[in-house]
Amino acid sequence: MRNSNLPEIDDKTCITGTMSLLRSLREKTVRRVALAFFVIQTVFPVFPLSALVRAEDSFGKNDSVRNVTLGQLAAGDVQLVDLTHGLNEKSPFWPGADYQPFELKTIATIEKNGVFSKAFAMPEHFGTHIDAPCHFEQGQPSLDEIKPTDLFAPGVVLDVSMAAEADPDYRLTVADVTNWEQANGAIPTGAIVLLKTGWNRFWDSNVRYRNQDLQGKMHFPGFSAEAARWLIKERQIRGVGIDTLSIDHGPSKDFIVHHVINGAGRYGLENVAHLDKLPARNFFLVVAPIKITTGTGGPTRLFAVLPRSK
Numbered sequence: 001m002r003n004s005n006l007p008e009i010d011d012k013t014c015i016t017g018t019m020s021l022l023r024s025l026r027e028k029t030v031r032r033v034a035l036a037f038f039v040i041q042t043v044f045p046v047f048p049l050s051a052l053v054r055a056e057d058s059f060g061k062n063d064s065v066r067n068v069t070l071g072q073l074a075a076g077d078v079q080l081v082d083l084t085h086g087l088n089e090k091s092p093f094w095p096g097a098d099y100q101p102f103e104l105k106t107i108a109t110i111e112k113n114g115v116f117s118k119a120f121a122m123p124e125h126f127g128t129h130i131d132a133p134c135h136f137e138q139g140q141p142s143l144d145e146i147k148p149t150d151l152f153a154p155g156v157v158l159d160v161s162m163a164a165e166a167d168p169d170y171r172l173t174v175a176d177v178t179n180w181e182q183a184n185g186a187i188p189t190g191a192i193v194l195l196k197t198g199w200n201r202f203w204d205s206n207v208r209y210r211n212q213d214l215q216g217k218m219h220f221p222g223f224s225a226e227a228a229r230w231l232i233k234e235r236q237i238r239g240v241g242i243d244t245l246s247i248d249h250g251p252s253k254d255f256i257v258h259h260v261i262n263g264a265g266r267y268g269l270e271n272v273a274h275l276d277k278l279p280a281r282n283f284f285l286v287v288a289p290i291k292i293t294t295g296t297g298g299p300t301r302l303f304a305v306l307p308r309s310k
């Protein structure tokens with residue numbers, strides 16, 4: 001069967017035919033590249049951030065952030081909230097045997113070397129960071145294997161800071177989630193669900209942030225396994241985030257929420273900063289972790305994009 005798009009070639013005109021075939025293919029390729037280039041150039045200024053999210057994902061119909069464009073982002077015509085803690089030697093960290101404080105040392109100075117340069121050392125799970133799916137479950141993606149498209153998503157904030165004030169071991173319930181939806185509408189499919197516990201205010205004190213009792217058991221709020229399962233099953237969330245050391249609450253020994261989230265191939269974000277600066281919904285998250293080959297997690301720059309309030 002002859003492909004009707006290609007020029008016909010017989011034996012006599014083989015060379016001429018081949019050349020014209022090559023020319024025709026080359027022209028087609030050039031035309032296609034030019035067309036793609038034209039489309040990108042034309043569409044880019046109005047390319048909505050929501051298009052970065054998979055087609056089946058959706059913002060709520062009243063979420064005006066869906067109309068924010070990359071052009072507006074580049075022009076600074078949006079609100080950008082940095083949800084990342086700065087890293088320094090005072091940053092709180094997990095009380096594990098091989099976990100150490102952040103280290104930073106100068107390895108070259110302009111005076112001595114003509115260049116200013118430093119070296120740092122830290123555990124993967126330190127400061128504002130991501131837990132890759134392989135952190136608690138075998139056979140799940142490592143940090144470098146997380147699909148880039150999964151790092152852009154609509155976000156929501158569920159606030160349990162009142163409940164956590166009364167009970168530092170509080171865990172988000174399914175009822176908390178459904179009550180939130182009653183007030184705010186359904187959580188967008190494929191969203192990242194951030195839990196605001198009020199723990200951000202203790203960030204300056206490792207002791208207060210860990211909140212260990214005399215036995216060394218930590219006390220801070222977290223997700224419940226039931227709520228995590230519900231969010232995965234009912235809302236196909238991309239991941240969860242929290243403003244504490246762990247998505248499991250402080251006293252947890254089985255880290256069940258980590259198992260539920262990682263077991264579903266999803267990621268967690270821990271020590272998220274400034275959740276008090278976000279609305280309950282109508283923002284877009286940009287999750288930018290370091291890319292450690294085979295990493296189980298790593299420091300992550302986290303931004304929320306909000307429509308500029310008029």
Ligand SMILES: [Zn+2]
Pocket residue numbers: 125126129130131270297
């Ligand atoms: Zn972690």
